[in-house]
Amino acid sequence: MISLETFIRKWGLDPVEYCRVADRFPFRLSRHCMGLIRSPGDPVWRQVVPDPVELRDPVGLTDPLAEEALSPVPNLVHRYPNRVLWLVSTQCAAHCRFCTRKRRWTSPVEMTERLFREGLDYIRRHSEVKDVLLSGGDPLMLPDPLLESILKELRGIRHVEVIRIGTRVPVFFPERVTPELAGMLSRYHPVFLNLHFNHPLEITPESGAACRMLADAGIPLGSQTVLLKGVNDRAEVLGELFQGLLALRVRPYYLMQMDLALGTGHFRTPIATGLEIVKSLRNRISGLAMPHFVVDLPGGHGKVPMVPNFIENISEDVVVFRDYLGNRCEYPLLAGEHEELGRLLKR
Ligand SMILES: *Cc1c(COP(=O)(O)O)cnc(C)c1O
Numbered sequence: 001m002i003s004l005e006t007f008i009r010k011w012g013l014d015p016v017e018y019c020r021v022a023d024r025f026p027f028r029l030s031r032h033c034m035g036l037i038r039s040p041g042d043p044v045w046r047q048v049v050p051d052p053v054e055l056r057d058p059v060g061l062t063d064p065l066a067e068e069a070l071s072p073v074p075n076l077v078h079r080y081p082n083r084v085l086w087l088v089s090t091q092c093a094a095h096c097r098f099c100t101r102k103r104r105w106t107s108p109v110e111m112t113e114r115l116f117r118e119g120l121d122y123i124r125r126h127s128e129v130k131d132v133l134l135s136g137g138d139p140l141m142l143p144d145p146l147l148e149s150i151l152k153e154l155r156g157i158r159h160v161e162v163i164r165i166g167t168r169v170p171v172f173f174p175e176r177v178t179p180e181l182a183g184m185l186s187r188y189h190p191v192f193l194n195l196h197f198n199h200p201l202e203i204t205p206e207s208g209a210a211c212r213m214l215a216d217a218g219i220p221l222g223s224q225t226v227l228l229k230g231v232n233d234r235a236e237v238l239g240e241l242f243q244g245l246l247a248l249r250v251r252p253y254y255l256m257q258m259d260l261a262l263g264t265g266h267f268r269t270p271i272a273t274g275l276e277i278v279k280s281l282r283n284r285i286s287g288l289a290m291p292h293f294v295v296d297l298p299g300g301h302g303k304v305p306m307v308p309n310f311i312e313n314i315s316e317d318v319v320v321f322r323d324y325l326g327n328r329c330e331y332p333l334l335a336g337e338h339e340e341l342g343r344l345l346k347r
């Protein structure tokens with residue numbers, strides 16, 4: 001880990017200003033991530049280096065997704081009927097300044113033996129839970145034996161069909177991914193890994209090797225990307241990222257609109273920006289490389305897809321489309337279909 005003092009010295013920054021921000025929202029940076037920074041203010045820098053504007057966010061909420069209120073047991077978020085989000089780690093290899101859980105950096109809820117038991121008991125008692133999503137913090141920051149004991153306990157619960165792990169370790173700390181780790185994970189299949197890549201600069205020989213090891217262990221890999229102002233809010237950048245991920249056998253899953261977390265407002269883009277980007281990428285890059293653009297609604301209402309409009313008009317007997325090149329095209333409707341279609345598309 002790189003200390004804030006080392007970082008400040010390396011780049012000749014004003015210690016007072018940076019320490020003030022880091023007192024409120026702590027700094028954390030892995031050696032590998034430091035190596036990705038090329039110059040001050042570049043897309044990696046913006047993601048991980050404290051910025052004084054974090055202290056001047058007028059609209060941010062401490063817990064934008066109401067995760068604490070939706071936790072029947074501390075650290076276990078049960079928002080959707082058949083799956084839970086379990087925050088099993090408080091550590092990350094680097095702190096993303098736009099993190100939706102930055103409230104927890106200064107007041108982490110440590111996973112005690114008792115909280116592990118309570119979480120497992122809750123999942124055991126709720127047979128509707130088919131899918132457990134491990135997150136944090138970053139679950140791959142846990143020591144192998146602890147991570148393995150969690151997976152083993154979950155696999156011992158009959159109704160848990162799928163285990164998912166959300167992690168930025170392959171991006172920030174790729175040397176943590178070893179054949180032993182990949183082999184261990186693969187003993188608890190189906191285990192899905194959802195990675196978090198935000199910029200093509202994060203695709204390196206090291207992160208590529210980590211992905212290869214995981215994919216070779218038969219672990220399906222997905223990635224989520226947070227749409228970040230001044231970092232990746234351009235179609236060329238995201239197109240290159242998604243295409244690059246696909247070549248690593250990583251399937252882009254979600255492109256996420258910024259949550260309203262306190263201290264992150266400067267990263268927020270207009271929703272229209274995301275829609276324009278996915279509209280311009282659609283059909284130009286492989287459909288396999290296209291994530292769903294989603295807004296995670298404030299208050300814990302869940303993720304909703306935002307789909308750009310390719311429809312110009314709906315009449316009694318045809319829908320008029322504009323294709324990705326802007327050309328008009330008509331698709332004939334069946335008799336009586338048009339009303340229901342209009343209702344479903346709400347326009
Ligand atoms: C995102 C999320 C999930 C998983 O949602 P999917 O759309 O199935 O990937 C589950 N629980 C919570 C609380 C979440 O935020």
Ligand code: SF4
Binds near residue numbers: 091
């Ligand atoms: S790795 Fe994930 S949990 Fe950790 S700081 Fe970044 S966004 Fe937040």
